[in-house]
Amino acid sequence: MKNYLFNQTSPYLLQHADNPVNWYPWCEEAFERARSEDKPVFLSIGYSTCHWCHVMAHESFEDEEIAEILNQYYIAIKVDKEERPDIDSIYMSVCQAFTGSGGWPTTIIMTPEQKPFFAGTYFPKTSRYGQIGLKELLLAVYEQWKVDRKELLESADEIIAFLNRQTTVGNNINMQLLDSAFEIYKSIFDDKFGGFGEAPKFPTPHNLLFLMQYYEKNGNKDALKMVEKTLLQMYRGGMFDHIGGGFSRYSTDRYFLVPHFEKMLYDNALLILAYCRAYQITKKQVYCDVAEKTATYILREMTSPEGGFYSAQDADSEGVEGKYYLLEPDEIIELLGEKKGKEFNQYFDITDRGKFEGKNIPNLLKSEITIGRFDDYLPHVYEYRKKRYSLHLDDKILTSWNTLMIAALCHLYRVSRKEIYLNTAIRAQEFIQKNLCEGNTLYISWREGQRSGKGLLDDYANEVFALLSLYEATLDGVYLEKAKQFCDKIISDFYDNDRGGFFLYGKENEQLILRPKETYDGAVFSGNSAMAYNLGRLYLITGEKKYGELAECQMKFMSAEAESYPAGYAMFLVALSDYIEPQEKITIVVKDKRDLVNLSWRIPLNSVVYVVKGMTKEYPLKDDKTTFYICRGRTCQPPANELDNL
Numbered sequence: 001m002k003n004y005l006f007n008q009t010s011p012y013l014l015q016h017a018d019n020p021v022n023w024y025p026w027c028e029e030a031f032e033r034a035r036s037e038d039k040p041v042f043l044s045i046g047y048s049t050c051h052w053c054h055v056m057a058h059e060s061f062e063d064e065e066i067a068e069i070l071n072q073y074y075i076a077i078k079v080d081k082e083e084r085p086d087i088d089s090i091y092m093s094v095c096q097a098f099t100g101s102g103g104w105p106t107t108i109i110m111t112p113e114q115k116p117f118f119a120g121t122y123f124p125k126t127s128r129y130g131q132i133g134l135k136e137l138l139l140a141v142y143e144q145w146k147v148d149r150k151e152l153l154e155s156a157d158e159i160i161a162f163l164n165r166q167t168t169v170g171n172n173i174n175m176q177l178l179d180s181a182f183e184i185y186k187s188i189f190d191d192k193f194g195g196f197g198e199a200p201k202f203p204t205p206h207n208l209l210f211l212m213q214y215y216e217k218n219g220n221k222d223a224l225k226m227v228e229k230t231l232l233q234m235y236r237g238g239m240f241d242h243i244g245g246g247f248s249r250y251s252t253d254r255y256f257l258v259p260h261f262e263k264m265l266y267d268n269a270l271l272i273l274a275y276c277r278a279y280q281i282t283k284k285q286v287y288c289d290v291a292e293k294t295a296t297y298i299l300r301e302m303t304s305p306e307g308g309f310y311s312a313q314d315a316d317s318e319g320v321e322g323k324y325y326l327l328e329p330d331e332i333i334e335l336l337g338e339k340k341g342k343e344f345n346q347y348f349d350i351t352d353r354g355k356f357e358g359k360n361i362p363n364l365l366k367s368e369i370t371i372g373r374f375d376d377y378l379p380h381v382y383e384y385r386k387k388r389y390s391l392h393l394d395d396k397i398l399t400s401w402n403t404l405m406i407a408a409l410c411h412l413y414r415v416s417r418k419e420i421y422l423n424t425a426i427r428a429q430e431f432i433q434k435n436l437c438e439g440n441t442l443y444i445s446w447r448e449g450q451r452s453g454k455g456l457l458d459d460y461a462n463e464v465f466a467l468l469s470l471y472e473a474t475l476d477g478v479y480l481e482k483a484k485q486f487c488d489k490i491i492s493d494f495y496d497n498d499r500g501g502f503f504l505y506g507k508e509n510e511q512l513i514l515r516p517k518e519t520y521d522g523a524v525f526s527g528n529s530a531m532a533y534n535l536g537r538l539y540l541i542t543g544e545k546k547y548g549e550l551a552e553c554q555m556k557f558m559s560a561e562a563e564s565y566p567a568g569y570a571m572f573l574v575a576l577s578d579y580i581e582p583q584e585k586i587t588i589v590v591k592d593k594r595d596l597v598n599l600s601w602r603i604p605l606n607s608v609v610y611v612v613k614g615m616t617k618e619y620p621l622k623d624d625k626t627t628f629y630i631c632r633g634r635t636c637q638p639p640a641n642e643l644d645n646l
Contacts, residue, residue: 020067034112115156170560181566194233205270238361245297261315272408308397326359403466457527500557525571536579
């Protein structure tokens with residue numbers, strides 16, 4: 001028997017449509033029923049490629065006994081965190097406030113008025129190993145709901161009051177944050193194996209982007225050393241899929257050998273950005289090669305026929321994590337022949353003993369990186385692997401993650417000079433414009449011809465980031481104008497005029513029990529960090545006063561937020577450094593549009609470029625030809641007709 005999820009488009013919700021639990025999606029009907037029947041609400045938040053979400057579903061939500069308890073005593077609601085990041089953000093904060101940590105699946109019990117009084121993550125069906133089971137928890141909480149509700153309601157009010165506390169208004173731009181963040185990264189850097197802290201190790205590419213910028217501005221070789229060690233180790237280890245391309249979510253060990261095999265669009269987008277930046281700084285071909293292999297994976301497996309990018313691939317095949325990716329030496333020898341098979345196995349460390357449950361994760365931790373080696377054979381291994389097992393694909397298309405990939409492909413085009421990446425980025429932007437945009441209103445997700453949810457701050461901020469990247473890759477002013485339009489909407493609908501910063505959701509969105517501001521840069525940089533970058537960039541490009549004034553305010557707001565732990569605000573620090581000490585600004589006065597073709601290849605990735613079509617009083621043409629004006633710091637050079645002369 002199907003529940004109320006059967007007509008949803010979210011892959012995660014559809015995974016639960018056949019559960020015996022009478023699930024509702026997040027909707028007023030569910031809360032109205034909870035009020036009329038005087039029942040608490042059981043809220044479960046997850047996503048389709050979440051391993052422990054699958055485990056809890058199999059143990060509990062597919063179980064008739066648990067379903068009977070939930071259906072009798074609760075109103076049960078399922079939420080896909082990727083379709084409703086606003087709900088996820090609020091109740092993840094609740095979970096962290098209650099427990100000191102968070103994660104998915106997120107388990108919340110709350111009143112019909114959406115006020116939470118219990119929070120946790122994964123629960124087994126029954127109590128074990130000192131952890132309370134879901135069965136015992138549900139029965140105990142409902143008993144208290146009936147017998148001593150006052151205490152539950154008081155705790156709910158306290159947590160809401162705690163989370164509603166206002167942040168301090170920022171009064172100063174703190175440049176010391178840059179040095180402080182660097183020192184933190186240096187103190188937790190794993191000098192032997194790369195990455196930061198202990199296992200598990202997450203890629204967090206914006207940390208690396210900050211360190212590269214810190215190196216460029218300060219000449220600090222330790223910053224670049226940390227970046228290169230980490231980028232090379234992530235690539236050489238099992239976190240990178242050496243057979244099919246692309247990166248997994250994180251490494252479970254210190255060495256970057258054993259990943260959590262789930263692949264997320266946003267990780268791969270941000271990693272392409274980081275590897276492109278490393279290539280630009282060092283000119284080491286390996287970084288461009290890794291970025292291209294990652295992009296090839298995205299174009300081959302994660303791109304829809306319509307041009308958008310899918311969200312994720314699951315870690316599990318046939319209920320076993322990593323099964324799809326693991327190989328044995330005999331398989332390779334049979335596929336490639338004795339001689340090539342043995343060479344392949346040796347290079348990728350595929351042995352009889354194996355290093356993961358007796359099988360092998362292809363890696364280069366024991367091999368010297370040789371660009372192009374076995375490239376002729378990898379397609380055969382890839383096709384063989386693909387035929388053995390399948391991976392679940394979360395095929396919804398998310399605006400905020402798609403825009404990150406658009407930006408990444410623009411950067412890759414500029415360092416590789418390959419038109420396919422720019423064309424793919426342009427096509428993806430056209431997809432967003434057609435399917436996820438109505439006027440200047442963005443939507444969160446699209447699947448099977450249906451869009452859902454009015455956009456949140458991350459959707460808009462990342463779209464501006466993507467449009468600026470498209471402008472810098474093409475020098476087409478259409479993208480710059482569109483970036484300004486969306487930025488103006490963000491200012492109008494999301495900005496807190498009283499205390500600074502941008503709210504997670506805008507005036508057009510459903511108004512929830514809290515209106516938070518996300519500032520911390522987690523797996524993906526926050527919308528507030530992105531807006532610090534966007535406002536600063538727009539001001540540097542256009543010189544428009546309103547963007548400069550708001551950029552100043554945003555830098556002050558974020559400086560106050562970052563004070564306690566600057567290393568948690570890496571993308572903001574990139575924005576701050578870029579705004580205070582901008583790279584060279586190149587103004588191009590165009591005589592002939594054809595002069596702009598392929599010009600972006602010759603402009604450094606972080607330079608500020610402004611295109612003027614036709615001569616102006618401020619920027620006259622030299623010798624009646626396309627003219628370049630360049631300024632570095634507080635000094636400008638004479639106009640020139642060739643960029644190479646500057």
